[in-house]
Amino acid sequence: MQWRGQIMCHYSIYMAFCAAAVGNWALVKTHSDKLWQNISRLEVSLSGPLGYLTMYLSGIYHQGTGDFETALEIFQSEKFDLSSPRSTTSSASQVEKDFSILAALNTLWILQAPAYKDTRKNTTLIESIAPLCKTHPNLDIQTAFHLVAATVKTNPPTSSIDVKGHLTVALRGAQQTANMQFTCITLSVMCSRFFVNVVGAQAEKSAMAASAQAQRSGNMLWMSVADGMLGHCFELNGKPVEAKITMDKARGMAGKALPPT
16 A cells, blocks of 8 residues: 555656646645645655655745745755755665755745845855755756856855856756756846847847747746746837737736736
8 A cells, every 4th residue: 555655646746846847836736735635545654755755845836836934944944954964875865865955946046035135145055055066967956056056146246257157057958958947947047147128139039039948848937037028128129019919928927827916
């Protein structure tokens, strides 16, 4: 019975993460509820990797629905504490460490909200996880780190040259793993950092690339972000009709993607 319960729980987690990837938080909740029902009904143990997966998923849900307080409590809990001695001699222990790294990366992005912003704390946290991420065998974790390092505000500020370096590495990693989500985010960050309020064909080309990749990712929030930048770019380049159509589309996506206030 225990192995059957483990399989059913992992399936619910997989489906929940698939829903989270496109920003469908109602579906994430549905699969999360099924997960907890199976844990209770089949008496599944939450020791080991399954416990980390379950807890990380809970943090993702709260972050995605705007409950940053609860998300931070989860991601900064003792379970995900990277400072504690941790063996990685088994595949299970490596999974646990990897999700602790991801929890730290999620924490950094949440801490960019005005209510939590602390540039010195950001700097310390990035420096502490950099050795774990830069040479990590999982290329997606490397990519996630470089995206965070390129976007998080630090003291002293990250130089433009270093930001470009992080984004170049992130884009290369996203393309190597064919990760549409990371490619979408990287192109959007590149456009935001280097082409917002810039007039010209290159700026428009960058915004269109970000928009096209956001469409491929299927994530409504990033579709809204990318189309918003593209609409603004059209406006600056004297294309009011295209600007209105694109901005209306961006607002519509934002209404679907953002959690209720």
